[in-house]
Amino acid sequence: xxxxxxxxxLLLFISFPVRAELEFNGFASIIGGKTLGKGETAYGYDxxxxxxxxxxxxxxxxxxxxxNLSATVQVLARGRExxxxxxxxxxxSYKFGSNTIHAGNIRVPLYRESEHIETGYxxxxxxxxxxxxxxxxxxWTGTSFVNKHFWxxxxxxxxxxxxxxxxxxxxxxxxxxxxxxxxxVALEYLLNWExxxxxxxxxxxxxxxxxxxxxxxIQSVEALKIQGIDVPQQYIDNVLTENDSFDYLSAAxxxxxxxxxxxxxxxxxxxxxxxxxxxxxxxxxxxxxxxxESWTIHTTYGEAKLNKRSHSELLDGVSADVLTLGVLSGxxxxxxxxxxxxxxxxxxxxxxxxxxFNPKAxxxxxFTSYRNDVATGNPDADTLSFGVDLVF
Amino acid sequence: MTKYIIFIVLILASFTSVAGSVIVHPDxxxxxxxxxxxxxxxxxxxxxxxxxxxxxxxxxxxSAIRNQFIKVVLKRSPRQLNAxxxxxxxxxxxxPPKPVGDDAEIIEKVANNIEMIxxxxxxxxxxxxxxxxxx
Numbered sequence: 385x386x387x388x389x390x391x392x393x394l395l396l397f398i399s400f401p402v403r404a405e406l407e408f409n410g411f412a413s414i415i416g417g418k419t420l421g422k423g424e425t426a427y428g429y430d431x432x433x434x435x436x437x438x439x440x441x442x443x444x445x446x447x448x449x450x451x452n453l454s455a456t457v458q459v460l461a462r463g464r465e466x467x468x469x470x471x472x473x474x475x476x477s478y479k480f481g482s483n484t485i486h487a488g489n490i491r492v493p494l495y496r497e498s499e500h501i502e503t504g505y506x507x508x509x510x511x512x513x514x515x516x517x518x519x520x521x522x523x524w525t526g527t528s529f530v531n532k533h534f535w536x537x538x539x540x541x542x543x544x545x546x547x548x549x550x551x552x553x554x555x556x557x558x559x560x561x562x563x564x565x566x567x568x569v570a571l572e573y574l575l576n577w578e579x580x581x582x583x584x585x586x587x588x589x590x591x592x593x594x595x596x597x598x599x600x601x602i603q604s605v606e607a608l609k610i611q612g613i614d615v616p617q618q619y620i621d622n623v624l625t626e627n628d629s630f631d632y633l634s635a636a637x638x639x640x641x642x643x644x645x646x647x648x649x650x651x652x653x654x655x656x657x658x659x660x661x662x663x664x665x666x667x668x669x670x671x672x673x674x675x676x677e678s679w680t681i682h683t684t685y686g687e688a689k690l691n692k693r694s695h696s697e698l699l700d701g702v703s704a705d706v707l708t709l710g711v712l713s714g715x716x717x718x719x720x721x722x723x724x725x726x727x728x729x730x731x732x733x734x735x736x737x738x739x740x741f742n743p744k745a746x747x748x749x750x751f752t753s754y755r756n757d758v759a760t761g762n763p764d765a766d767t768l769s770f771g772v773d774l775v776f
Numbered sequence: 777m778t779k780y781i782i783f784i785v786l787i788l789a790s791f792t793s794v795a796g797s798v799i800v801h802p803d804x805x806x807x808x809x810x811x812x813x814x815x816x817x818x819x820x821x822x823x824x825x826x827x828x829x830x831x832x833x834x835x836x837x838x839s840a841i842r843n844q845f846i847k848v849v850l851k852r853s854p855r856q857l858n859a860x861x862x863x864x865x866x867x868x869x870x871x872p873p874k875p876v877g878d879d880a881e882i883i884e885k886v887a888n889n890i891e892m893i894x895x896x897x898x899x900x901x902x903x904x905x906x907x908x909x910x911x
Contacts, residue, residue, distance in 0.1 A: 409865055444866060456868055477868055482821070486868055499867040506859040506866075530869065532820060537811065539820055541869075578851075642853045674853070740855055743838055775862045 410443040410776050413504040415748075417769030426754060426765035427511065428464055436463035438511065438769070440502060442472065452479040460502060472502065472523060487527040493543055493572040494519060496583050496636040496649055504773035508645075508682045508738060510750040513668040515686035515732040516651050520564055520593075524549035543572040563594035579641045585634040593625040597660070597719065604715055619702045619712055622658040623719060629656040646671040658700045660720060663691040668732065678740045686732040692720075728757035745774035795844045797899040798909040799883065801890040804828075808893075808908045813849055816893055818860070819870035824893075832873035833882055833894045841879075841897045848911045849895075 415438040417429045424430070428437025444458040458473035475488030491499045497512045501522060504510065511517070526547020533540050548567035568589030575582045601623055605615045631654050638647035650667040668686030675681065698716040699709060734752040741747055749770045756763045798813055806824035815821045816832045824830045835842040838854060846857050861872035876885055882894040887904040899907045 411862065411866065442866075458866065473868070475868065479822075484868075491867065499869075500863050503862055503866045506862050534815075539815070640856070642856060674855075677853075677855075743854060743858055775858070 405448045407446045407448075408443065409446070410441070411503045411505055411774065412441045412776075413502075413771060413773045414439050415504075415510060415769055415771030417510075417767055417771075420766040420768060421764075424765035424767075426752070426767045427514065427769075429767060429769070436466075438771070439463035441467070442502060444473075453477070482532045484530045485527065486530070489523055489525050490528055490545065490547065491523050492521070492545065492547065492570055492587070493585060494522075494570070494587060494632060495585065495634050495651065496638070496647075498522065503775070504748075505744075505746060505775045508670075508672050508680060509684065509734065509736060510748050510769050510771065513670070513684050513686045513732055513734065514754070515688045515730065516649055516666050516668055520554055520562075521549045521551065521566060524566070538575060538577040540576075541572075541574040543570075543574075545570045561595075565592040565594075566590065579639055581636075581638040581640075583634075583636040583638075585632070587632040589630050589632075590627050591625055591630055592627055598624065601719065604719075608711060608715075613708050613711055614704075615708070615712065616702050616704050619698065619704075622698045622700060622702065623660055623716070625659055625661060628659050628661075630654070631656070643674055644672070645674075658697055660698065665689040665691065680738040680740075682736050682738070684732070684734045688730045688732070690729060730754065730756040730763075742774075744776060745772055747772055795848070796841050796895050796897050796911055797907040798849075798893065798895045798911070799886050799899050799905040800893050800908055801886060801888075802903060802906045803890055804906065810849065810909060813893070813909055814851070817845075817850055817873055819864055819872055829891050830893055831889070831891045833885055833892055834873040834875040835879075835882065835895065836875045836877055839878065841895065845895050845911065849909075 414435070416433055416435045417427065417438065418433045419426055419429050419431055422431050428434070440460060440462045442458055442460045444456065446454060446456045448454050454477045456473060456475055456477065457471055459469045460472035461467040461469045471489060473489055473491065475486045475490050478485045491501075493499050495512075495516060497507055497517065500506050501512060501517065524547035526545055528543060528545040531542045533542075546569050548565075550565045551563070553561050554564050566589050568587060570585065570587040572583065572585045601620065605620065608615055632651065633653075634649065634651040636647060636649040639645060646669070648667065648669045650665075652663075652665050654663045655661065666686065666688040668684055670682060670684040672680055672682030696713065696716070698720075699712060702709070702712065704712070732752070732754050734750060736748060736750040738749075739747045747770075750768070752767045752769070754763070754765050754767075798808070800808065804824065806826040806828065808824065812821070812825060816830055817834075819832075822830055835845070843854060846852055846854055850857060852860070864870040864872055876882060876894075879896040879898060882896050883900060883905055886892045886894045893908075895911075899905060
């Protein structure tokens with residue numbers, strides 16, 4: 385699908401060479417960082433300095449095709465993908481009145497900063513707080529409808545998207561490589577009034593995840609079969625994430641009077657089916673002061689709360705004899721402790737200072753501390769990062 | 777005493793003096809409020825109150841007039857505005873006004889295009905453009 389849409393857009397760009405007015409823009413973030421403790425890892429960094437995990441370059445081309453139609457591609461090269469250029473966005477836009485329809489590869493409006501998450505220049509952090517902005521996916525292929533309207537001095541933006549993402553290889557929040565197939569609908573409503581902005585978002589997606597859990601479960605099922613124990617299909621369905629329905633609810637409020645700004649964001653992800661993936665309740669609050677035309681200082685605090693499904697819940701709806709249930713209970717224990725979605729409640733604190741040395745470029749220094757209550761392993765990390773975000 | 781009064785009046789006058797003018801084509805008869813101008817330059821609306829297409833054009837770089845316009849009319853700082861424009865541009869949510877030059881270039885463009893709206897330090901009085909707002 386991605387190849388097809390990429391091809392289509394290339395074709396469009398080639399076939400409108402005379403009429404279309406091409407416009408190029410871009411942004412870049414050159415970020416370096418390291419964790420402070422030996423053995424700690426975070427955001428792709430370890431104890432020795434690295435520049436690859438968060439460095440990225442993007443070039444956007446926009447062609448106005450006339451009659452309210454335009455085509456846009458955004459090519460992004462990420463250090464963590466060895467700077468292989470990828471079409472991050474590629475879409476056609478059609479405007480009518482105060483409405484816009486986009487179709488193609490688009491970014492999902494999961495949270496407040498999701499759609500412009502790669503453009504570091506537009507927010508004060510080096511990266512939005514991972515305690516909320518830690519997702520399986522950012523973009524999908526689909527279509528969006530955006531409507532802008534006004535209530536006196538207040539202006540509102542409504543957006544609805546429908547899309548699908550099927551990626552061979554994405555990083556799970558726990559840092560495992562998984563295959564993902566996801567489709568669903570996302571809604572967003574934004575209100576702006578003077579220095580205030582409020583946002584609510586809702587998304588429902590059907591998700592299938594293929595990870596090392598799948599072969600592990602199959603092996604276990606085979607092994608039990610040899611011992612004469614038949615694992616009921618219901619149990620397998622409960623453990624695997626296949627066409628499971630997830631709801632994401634997010635809300636954010638923001639205040640900015642040019643000298644002082646503060647915002648808070650909350651997300652809640654729940655699932656409608658029995659699953660091995662925990663429900664989450666995460667939030668952060670952040671505040672910053674623009675000391676003068678150049679300097680900004682800011683701080684952020686966040687918490688993540690996991691409502692873990694108990695092992696016994698994986699036995700919901702499973703009918704089997706007592707012996708089999710006992711064996712499955714043990715299996716559930718070992719599968720969940722395998723830790724695909726391991727981790728417990730966690731806390732996140734960051735402080736940073738920014739220096740705008742050019743109207744289009746900001747130098748940033750950030751210290752982030754992350755603490756997780758997990759008993760085994762140690763995802764805790766203190767990370768120092770710095771770099772430049774720019775737009776051109 | 778009168779000297780002092782004149783002095784004070786002059787000081788007050790210097791504070792309230794006009795820094796710039798928002799201009800449109802002389803044949804553009806739509807009503808344009810301060811809020812409309814703010815919304816046009818923030819790419820929140822793309823038409824005038826009569827429903828006809830509007831194209832906002834910006835001054836180049838970080839000129840004094842641009843800073844003043846951003847502060848007084850758009851009620852933002854230049855860096856807030858840069859970030860806001862970058863968000864629009866890289867998410868397809870809108871097209872920021874294109875910088876087309878200084879006073880002379882903006883006047884020339886607006887005088888020749890009924891869809892355009894711009895702002896300048898000194899608006900000409902020869903009728904080539906119409907002043908719809910002063911700041």
